[in-house]
Amino acid sequence: MSAPLLGVADLTVEFPTRRGILRALDAVSFAIAPGEILGMVGESGAGKSLTGAAIIGLLAPPGRIAGGEVRLEGARIDHLPAEAMRRIRGRRIGAIFQDPLTTLNPLYTIGRQLTETIRTHLPMSAAEARTRAIRWLDEVGIPAAARRIDAYPHEFSGGQRQRVVIALALCAEPRLVIADEPTTALDVSIQAQIIALLKRLAREHGTAVLLITHDMGVIAETADRVAVMYAGRIAEIGPVAEVIRAPAHPYTEGLMASIPPLEHRLERLAQIEGAMPRLNAIPDGCAFHPRCPRAIDRCRGERPALTPAGATMAACLLAHA
Amino acid sequence: MPEPLLRLAGVTRRFDVSRPTLQRWLARERRQFLRAVDDVSFAIPAGTTLSLVGESGCGKSTVARLAVGLLAPSAGEIQFDGQPLAAARADPGQRRRMNMIFQDPYASLNPRWRVRDIIAEPLRAFGIGADVPGRVAELLGQVGLAGADGERFPHEFSGGQRQRISIARALAAAPSLLVCDEPTSALDVSVQAQILNLMRDLQQLLGLTYLFISHNLAVVRHMSDRLGVMYLGRVVELGPADEVFAAPRHPYTRLLLEAVPDLERVGSARTPVGGEVPSPIDPPPGCSFHPRCPLAVDRCRVEQPPVRKLGAVEVACHLAEAGAD
Amino acid sequence: MSATLARWRDSDLWHSFTHSPVALGATLLAAVFFVGAFGAPWIAPHDPFNIASLSLLNSFRHPFASWTYPLGTDEQGRDMLSAIMFGTRVSLLVGAAAVIFALVAGVGIGLVAGYAGGWLDGLLMRIADIQLTFPAILMALLIDGVFSALVPRDRHDSVQIYVIVLAIGISRWPQFARVVRGSTLVERGKDYVAAARVIGIGRGRILLGHILPNVLGPVLVIGTLTLGLAILDEATLSFLGVGLPQTQPSLGTLIRIGDDFLFSGQWWVTVFPGVALMLLVLAINLLGDWLRDALNPRLR
Numbered sequence: 005m006s007a008p009l010l011g012v013a014d015l016t017v018e019f020p021t022r023r024g025i026l027r028a029l030d031a032v033s034f035a036i037a038p039g040e041i042l043g044m045v046g047e048s049g050a051g052k053s054l055t056g057a058a059i060i061g062l063l064a065p066p067g068r069i070a071g072g073e074v075r076l077e078g079a080r081i082d083h084l085p086a087e088a089m090r091r092i093r094g095r096r097i098g099a100i101f102q103d104p105l106t107t108l109n110p111l112y113t114i115g116r117q118l119t120e121t122i123r124t125h126l127p128m129s130a131a132e133a134r135t136r137a138i139r140w141l142d143e144v145g146i147p148a149a150a151r152r153i154d155a156y157p158h159e160f161s162g163g164q165r166q167r168v169v170i171a172l173a174l175c176a177e178p179r180l181v182i183a184d185e186p187t188t189a190l191d192v193s194i195q196a197q198i199i200a201l202l203k204r205l206a207r208e209h210g211t212a213v214l215l216i217t218h219d220m221g222v223i224a225e226t227a228d229r230v231a232v233m234y235a236g237r238i239a240e241i242g243p244v245a246e247v248i249r250a251p252a253h254p255y256t257e258g259l260m261a262s263i264p265p266l267e268h269r270l271e272r273l274a275q276i277e278g279a280m281p282r283l284n285a286i287p288d289g290c291a292f293h294p295r296c297p298r299a300i301d302r303c304r305g306e307r308p309a310l311t312p313a314g315a316t317m318a319a320c321l322l323a324h325a
Numbered sequence: 326m327p328e329p330l331l332r333l334a335g336v337t338r339r340f341d342v343s344r345p346t347l348q349r350w351l352a353r354e355r356r357q358f359l360r361a362v363d364d365v366s367f368a369i370p371a372g373t374t375l376s377l378v379g380e381s382g383c384g385k386s387t388v389a390r391l392a393v394g395l396l397a398p399s400a401g402e403i404q405f406d407g408q409p410l411a412a413a414r415a416d417p418g419q420r421r422r423m424n425m426i427f428q429d430p431y432a433s434l435n436p437r438w439r440v441r442d443i444i445a446e447p448l449r450a451f452g453i454g455a456d457v458p459g460r461v462a463e464l465l466g467q468v469g470l471a472g473a474d475g476e477r478f479p480h481e482f483s484g485g486q487r488q489r490i491s492i493a494r495a496l497a498a499a500p501s502l503l504v505c506d507e508p509t510s511a512l513d514v515s516v517q518a519q520i521l522n523l524m525r526d527l528q529q530l531l532g533l534t535y536l537f538i539s540h541n542l543a544v545v546r547h548m549s550d551r552l553g554v555m556y557l558g559r560v561v562e563l564g565p566a567d568e569v570f571a572a573p574r575h576p577y578t579r580l581l582l583e584a585v586p587d588l589e590r591v592g593s594a595r596t597p598v599g600g601e602v603p604s605p606i607d608p609p610p611g612c613s614f615h616p617r618c619p620l621a622v623d624r625c626r627v628e629q630p631p632v633r634k635l636g637a638v639e640v641a642c643h644l645a646e647a648g649a650d
Numbered sequence: 651m652s653a654t655l656a657r658w659r660d661s662d663l664w665h666s667f668t669h670s671p672v673a674l675g676a677t678l679l680a681a682v683f684f685v686g687a688f689g690a691p692w693i694a695p696h697d698p699f700n701i702a703s704l705s706l707l708n709s710f711r712h713p714f715a716s717w718t719y720p721l722g723t724d725e726q727g728r729d730m731l732s733a734i735m736f737g738t739r740v741s742l743l744v745g746a747a748a749v750i751f752a753l754v755a756g757v758g759i760g761l762v763a764g765y766a767g768g769w770l771d772g773l774l775m776r777i778a779d780i781q782l783t784f785p786a787i788l789m790a791l792l793i794d795g796v797f798s799a800l801v802p803r804d805r806h807d808s809v810q811i812y813v814i815v816l817a818i819g820i821s822r823w824p825q826f827a828r829v830v831r832g833s834t835l836v837e838r839g840k841d842y843v844a845a846a847r848v849i850g851i852g853r854g855r856i857l858l859g860h861i862l863p864n865v866l867g868p869v870l871v872i873g874t875l876t877l878g879l880a881i882l883d884e885a886t887l888s889f890l891g892v893g894l895p896q897t898q899p900s901l902g903t904l905i906r907i908g909d910d911f912l913f914s915g916q917w918w919v920t921v922f923p924g925v926a927l928m929l930l931v932l933a934i935n936l937l938g939d940w941l942r943d944a945l946n947p948r949l950r
Contacts, residue, residue: 047516192581193380193584221587226586258515260588262518264543264547265588266542267589269566273547395844395847414850417850427845434842446846446851
């Protein structure tokens with residue numbers, strides 16, 4: 005495996021509140037290689053979006069990185085000054101969010117937004133930037149890009165807007181793209197188009213992608229590896245096929261079994277009892293133990309580390325036994 | 326087949342989407358109508374589940390609102406238990422027998438009301454039962470909540486728990502028909518499994534009839550006896566769920582099934598169908614799916630395909646054939 | 651009851667309140683005014699309306715000169731502190747009554763307009779727009795004129811307070827109506843309203859039982875801020891002489907009376923009521939601003 009493009013080690017994010025400090029991310033570690041798509045899956049509140057926000061330095065206050073480090077191409081980027089971080093965003097890290105309408109400024113043509121982004125980050129003349137913008141619109145599959153470049157965001161359909169957002173995230177050719185629920189607001193048929201586009205771009209440009217989504221199906225089709233988050237921690241991380249077919253963590257197993265299959269009709273879905281704990285009530289030991297069908301006494305007192313279990317890495321005391 | 330509990334015959338619903346009168350008059354525009362639901366017919370036998378599936382803007386949620394009388398049809402007829410819906414809703418004894426579960430568990434519960442009052446509202450509205458607190462406790466238990474939860478407010482609960490409260494409210498007046506509009510779309514998968522299991526259990530226990538609306542094909546597969554696929558306000562394919570999933574006859578049904586990301590297809594590459602759903606204000610002539618249809622012929626561009634019965638399945642496509650696979 | 655109290659003590663609103671020096675200071679100031687105003691008959695050092703106790707020998711005493719008349723006296727020998735306490739009481743009562751009138755009318759009209767929509771909404775909101783173009787003073791002159799024609803001359807002074815309340819109330823209802831209409835439009839589209847409609851709950855019960863409790867947050871804020879404005883409205887009207895008669899002097903009346911002596915050296919007769927008015931309105935406005943900020947994150 006080549007040297008990681010993005011290295012995250014023991015990343016811890018805390019929210020100080022008047023009722024005490026909430027630990028929203030707890031020692032999260034992973035790495036992404038150039039050209040690799042790492043899927044990050046988990047239920048709401050598991051900390052997956054927060055991971056993305058922490059990496060690009062857009063944590064909503066009062067959230068703060070309380071520990072660990074984030075390295076981009078070997079250099080630390082956590083705790084950079086705001087101005088330095090702003091230069092990194094767009095140039096070296098691109099971001100795609102769920103709702104294209106909040107990313108695009110409704111008052112400017114998409115061409116202006118693209119060329120501005122390009123010229124902020126790359127030394128280019130206006131004409132060169134425009135050529136490049138058209139090329140990128142073409143690349144993401146906007147028909148008649150040379151003509152459509154002077155249109156406003158509202159003149160595009162929902163799926164096309166998300167394509168424009170992808171062009172905007174990629175036009176300065178960043179090395180890393182963080183895509184937070186990029187297909188959630190889209191219909192299935194459009195979703196499939198966007199997934200295919202992301203995959204092709206990552207492959208052709210060698211861009212590393214952190215794909216954050218709650219949809220295991222999207223991960224299955226897009227990602228090379230997947231990290232499963234639970235209560236601010238990584239429960240399991242490994243190659244997609246192995247995590248889906250032979251999950252080592254009981255939570256991953258329960259999550260997979262609770263997805264209704266398309267091929268046949270089940271009498272009952274397997275279900276994980278209870279709900280993910282709130283941040284102010286994360287249990288001691290393994291955070292999953294109160295819901296785990298296989299929990300033993302050790303799980304209540306001892307916090308499992310992420311260790312190899314078969315083809316994946318799992319944070320479960322029982323996975324290695 | 327038992328008598329249908331809910332029957333829609335040629336139901337159409339238009340919305341006036343024109344600009345305000347003065348502006349329209351100044352701009353010399355004509356009134357604009359959006360045909361959200363267009364000539365939809367189906368029947369749901371008592372005790373079974375019929376699902377409607379489709380992408381956003383296909384009209385499935387409008388059908389849900391029509392079915393419980395929140396909206397009135399512009400044309401066509403809706404019957405509840407053999408009676409016109411308007412007549413059934415005028416009679417509290419019949420109105421009591423239908424209720425609805427909504428998509429957003431945050432907006433469907435009044436944030437200022439205690440859970441016990443939310444669940445008791447149908448009981449009080451219909452004046453059922455002498456022991457309201459006892460019935461509320463029983464309902465809370467039925468949906469897997471504790472009796473003490475009745476004292477709390479909605480914001481103290483998670484999304485899944487709120488949806489349980491919604492279900493308890495819907496069940497309070499012992500209904501026969503539940504219209505479920507995307508009941509699990511806002512929930513995480515593991516919570517979704519809990520709610521879907523609960524809904525199936527309740528159906529068996531209470532003999533409920535479901536009209537189930539969802540955009541999620543896997544969820545629909547899990548819940549349905551019969552399945553209708555909607556596109557731009559029309560039902561393009563309708564039949565037993567097993568058959569529609571095993572042998573989709575309409576090209577749009579095939580596109581949908583093909584597009585669903587699937588755990589079984591790890592890393593598989595495929596070419597997705599292009600295009601997007603056109604605006605329902607100005608739908609394409611002929612078959613509204615023809616601009617995206619890989620099979621479209623000249624006839625599809627001019628002639629709207631009628632609904633044809635092919636075995637147990639009804640399909641609105643010129644090219645669909647019996648047993649086509 | 652104790653459970654409700656405990657939840658209130660644990661609420662974000664309470665926390666925000668106890669951790670905001672501005673809110674605490676404003677509350678303290680407002681409390682001083684309230685106690686002083688409504689306790690005036692018992693704690694005021696003198697009774698400014700008891701003519702028997704007044705003596706011209708005591709007229710125009712300087713402030714800070716004696717404990718008997720800490721803020722001095724006016725031309726009739728009335729203790730200024732006592733006059734201000736009683737005046738504040740009148741100002742607060744008139745302001746509160748006007749706000750209650752505006753609030754009830756505005757919330758009612760806003761609810762109906764927002765829920766009914768269509769032509770009724772259009773009609774009610776155009777009336778509100780027209781109302782907003784009338785300043786309170788014009789409204790007061792209008793109503794004053796009508797009452798003068800209807801009520802016998804010798805009873806003018808006794809009905810004057812109702813004229814003022816009505817005039818200010820009528821000129822202030824549109825703000826309530828607009829905000830409530832906006833919130834109602836949002837709330838009526840939510841599914842908890844649809845859930846009530848499915849089981850056949852009537853319009854009136856949906857409006858009062860479901861929607862009203864959910865639109866009251868902003869009403870509380872506007873109500874507080876409007877109280878400050880209403881007190882100023884009343885002071886303006888009284889200063890201009892269309893307000894309260896000298897037999898029921900409000901802060902505005904006191905300022906007007908004192909204005910006559912401003913240039914003859916007896917500045918305290920008008921300045922102290924003026925300062926009292928300013929501090930009272932400031933305290934109410936600060937409370938309103940704090941309330942708006944404290945409630946805002948929950949309205950998002």
